[in-house]
Amino acid sequence: MKATSNTTAKISPELVNHLHSVRDYIRFGTSRFNEAKLYFGHGADNAWDDALALVLHALHLGNEGREQILDAHLTPGEGRAVLALFVRRISGRIPAPYLTGTAWFAGLKFSVDERVLIPRSPIAELIESGFSPWLAEEPTAILDLCTGGGCIGIGCAYAFPDAEVVLSDISTDALAVAEQNIAQHKVASRVSAVESDLFQNIDQTFELIVSNPPYVDAADYAAMPEEYHVEPALALESGADGLDFTRRLLREAASHLSEQGVLVVEVGNSAVHLEQAFPDVPFTWLEFERGGYGVFVLTRAELLEHAGAFA
Numbered sequence: 001m002k003a004t005s006n007t008t009a010k011i012s013p014e015l016v017n018h019l020h021s022v023r024d025y026i027r028f029g030t031s032r033f034n035e036a037k038l039y040f041g042h043g044a045d046n047a048w049d050d051a052l053a054l055v056l057h058a059l060h061l062g063n064e065g066r067e068q069i070l071d072a073h074l075t076p077g078e079g080r081a082v083l084a085l086f087v088r089r090i091s092g093r094i095p096a097p098y099l100t101g102t103a104w105f106a107g108l109k110f111s112v113d114e115r116v117l118i119p120r121s122p123i124a125e126l127i128e129s130g131f132s133p134w135l136a137e138e139p140t141a142i143l144d145l146c147t148g149g150g151c152i153g154i155g156c157a158y159a160f161p162d163a164e165v166v167l168s169d170i171s172t173d174a175l176a177v178a179e180q181n182i183a184q185h186k187v188a189s190r191v192s193a194v195e196s197d198l199f200q201n202i203d204q205t206f207e208l209i210v211s212n213p214p215y216v217d218a219a220d221y222a223a224m225p226e227e228y229h230v231e232p233a234l235a236l237e238s239g240a241d242g243l244d245f246t247r248r249l250l251r252e253a254a255s256h257l258s259e260q261g262v263l264v265v266e267v268g269n270s271a272v273h274l275e276q277a278f279p280d281v282p283f284t285w286l287e288f289e290r291g292g293y294g295v296f297v298l299t300r301a302e303l304l305e306h307a308g309a310f311a
Contacts, residue, residue: 122292139207150178242270
């Protein structure tokens with residue numbers, strides 16, 4: 001997954017003699033990223049924002065005061081550090097958050113690396129709204145199933161400060177990142193991580209189960225931009241129609257929900273396959289102000305009512 005040598009060769013360390021300001025480097029990165037036809041879908045949707053994120057990271061600067069530093073000059077060492085990140089972004093098609101080691105989700109900063117998906121789920125909006133109006137009352141127990149780096153579950157811990165949250169994943173690598181984020185956010189007293197294949201190692205019930213499971217079907221996965229193939233395939237692929245995991249989840253979720261419990265699941269493009277597979281199930285499909293689709297809600301009662309369809 002490498003760009004052409006011509007594209008990479010244009011980013012020479014000697015360019016530090018010609019690029020001077022933060023603005024210069026952002027402009028240069030933007031031009032090279034567009035030239036290389038990179039894909040932007042992991043925290044930014046354009047080349048400028050991607051280049052900006054990499055420049056700020058290389059200079060150890062936060063997100064504040066961007067306008068004030070645009071005309072600041074870089075030292076030669078700083079310039080070479082920025083250019084090295086640009087080369088990695090282009091030649092490896094590595095998403096910017098993997099290069100910076102950080103991503104933002106639901107207004108919170110998380111550590112990420114290539115062991116986990118980069119968070120981008122529209123479920124962030126549900127967290128920020130307290131899952132209104134789907135929860136009858138504030139939950140005391142929440143499960144983030146297929147947690148990856150723990151972003152959804154830790155976000156829920158912030159939204160519901162009295163809730164106990166379980167982060168579950170089959171991947172020990174992903175859970176290592178989740179543990180890092182638990183420590184980073186200082187929520188270890190209420191948030192725990194469990195290695196489990198679906199509910200295999202989970203023996204309690206929850207008022208809220210949230211899941212952003214693997215749901216990409218085989219055709220979509222093959223056609224995805226190279227940046228997505230840097231992410232763990234285990235967290236993306238789920239069979240020919242993208243529903244291998246979701247079918248199992250629908251069969252088993254009711255027994256792990258409290259009487260008034262709610263299941264929230266993201267299935268993305270595989271929503272059409274889900275509707276075709278279970279035409280009589282009353283999935284409630286959510287709409288999002290900031291974009292995103294393919295997230296449904298089912299209550300425990302609805303899961304039980306249609307248990308025969310999932311068998």
